[in-house]
Amino acid sequence: MEPIVVSALALIRDRRLLMVTARGRDVLYLPGGKLEPGESPAEALVRESREEVAVELDPSTVVELFTVRTQAHGEPDGREVHMTLFSADPTTASPEPLASAEVGALHWVTSVDADRCPPAGVATLDGLVRLGLID
Template sequence: MSIDAASSQTLPDIIVSAVAIIRDRRVLMVTARGRDVVFMPGGKVDAGETLLEAAQRESREEISVGLISDTVRELFTVVTQAHGEPEGRMVRMTLFAGIPDAEPQPAAEVSALHWISSAELHRCPPAGAEVVRRLAASGLID
């Protein structure tokens, strides 16, 4: 196959749902075991799952909370280069905000929780950085 043919093939977007829990003008992010960057709590959408169902499931799996149903709202979707993936592989992350039904705690592959402001943008992979920029621009976080 020629280089031109290879470059014209595009990898499918990685479809992800994430949750934004905001407290004291900071957003909750997590670190996974053995990783040094911070991520939004969330993950890939399973077959047959809605974006919201995936966000709720991932929230329970990673930070041991669900979002109280009548407080949940879809904020926005970011599309950017996927962290740790080949150039051109995009992540399409839909972000939901809501009030947690318990105090967030690390679970599964999550080793720690971090309350992030835009001053810590350098700790975020591309999708997380875009989320932090948008939350700051909308006045939800510092």
């Protein structure tokens, strides 16, 4: 089975990570999404950040942090997600993320919230703790 390849944003403030929930759901996930045909992972990150949380990113500041490869949430056993996590600077000095039509709510989380995450989210929180970026 082909993996689901996605780019995701690690927007961190005060040692908390921005995660979102879809409308009517309680599962936390990172702002981001699948690459469109011909799109680079960094381009997908910039587009998805704008679409999902209204944060404009400076493309010249995009930095790859790590890639999580794990079972995809809600997919048949054996279907993996390959999620590359990036950091980037917003183009405004103090951006305030906003929920889009795709997003029900915004959440600033720490590793304590891992029980609300699918496998890729748990691995992401663990990785960010190891890097010393979140609590």
